[in-house]
Amino acid sequence: MTDWSPADYLAFADHRLRPALDLLARVPVADPGRVVDLGCGTGTLTRYARERWPSAHLTGLDSSPAMLERARAESPADITWAEADIATWVPAADARPDVILSNAALHWVGDHDALFPRLLSALAPGGVLAVQMPRNYGRPALALIKATGMNGPWAERVADLVAKPPPVDPPDRYAARLLGAGVTDLELWETDYQQILPGPPETIADFTRSTALRPWLARLEDAPALQDGFLAAYRARVAAAYAPLPDGRALYPFRRLFLIARRPG
Numbered sequence: 001m002t003d004w005s006p007a008d009y010l011a012f013a014d015h016r017l018r019p020a021l022d023l024l025a026r027v028p029v030a031d032p033g034r035v036v037d038l039g040c041g042t043g044t045l046t047r048y049a050r051e052r053w054p055s056a057h058l059t060g061l062d063s064s065p066a067m068l069e070r071a072r073a074e075s076p077a078d079i080t081w082a083e084a085d086i087a088t089w090v091p092a093a094d095a096r097p098d099v100i101l102s103n104a105a106l107h108w109v110g111d112h113d114a115l116f117p118r119l120l121s122a123l124a125p126g127g128v129l130a131v132q133m134p135r136n137y138g139r140p141a142l143a144l145i146k147a148t149g150m151n152g153p154w155a156e157r158v159a160d161l162v163a164k165p166p167p168v169d170p171p172d173r174y175a176a177r178l179l180g181a182g183v184t185d186l187e188l189w190e191t192d193y194q195q196i197l198p199g200p201p202e203t204i205a206d207f208t209r210s211t212a213l214r215p216w217l218a219r220l221e222d223a224p225a226l227q228d229g230f231l232a233a234y235r236a237r238v239a240a241a242y243a244p245l246p247d248g249r250a251l252y253p254f255r256r257l258f259l260i261a262r263r264p265g
């Protein structure tokens, strides 16, 4: 798959920043020694973490060279950047973080039954896992990706993506995983952000292109005409599904799940 595009991702930087700050604001740790931001992307949240915890040893970890390059270029030199896969990341025994942050990244990593207990056990005793993941599945913007996938000359190439279940489960499943792993302090909530985008309803397709659409477009990378056709068909469906506001702009509701769990001390 082609690498992430920092420019496309940051086109909606304000809307993407707000949940990251809502997550950071709820982390109940005053002065952590080590903090890791998993799936740090361009480092936006990592830099806010640096402001909140000026003396912490802070690491941003991501698997995308392009996102990490942008993060490095725009951040203070006292943040460490690591290119690694969250699915296999294990901190050194003497460098367990007191806080693991992860904003809008863990939905790209599979097997949450194994992942969440593993992240908890990666923490120092008493450490905190703070996660935000999108849970907008079933909403038109996401459902129409599948509808587009099923209906067009690309259908065969994306059939397995159409059949894939949503990567983020309902909140009770995370509660069960974390309480089952011994957590006692647990906070879970969802926020449905009523995002007003800067253009008409088809702008929602631009929002989605740099994230949820990436695996679908990657399947059509060797066939640019199919890729263009897929994008055009999706844009048309999205434009028809969302009514414009009176001033012509799009209202794009986006639900996100937050969880904050403390590993027993």
Ligand SMILES: C[S@@+](CC[C@H](N)C(=O)[O-])C[C@H]1O[C@@H](n2cnc3c(N)ncnc32)[C@H](O)[C@@H]1O
Pocket (backbone or CB within 6 Å): 004, 016, 020, 038, 039, 040, 041, 042, 043, 044, 045, 061, 062, 063, 064, 067, 084, 085, 086, 087, 102, 103, 104, 105, 108, 109, 211
């Ligand atoms: C939607 S971006 C979020 C970036 C950042 N956390 C933010 O809030 O702006 C998702 C990021 O997760 C990273 N990512 C996805 N799967 C990953 C994995 N298995 N290991 C490490 N990083 C991953 C991507 O490279 C991308 O930078």
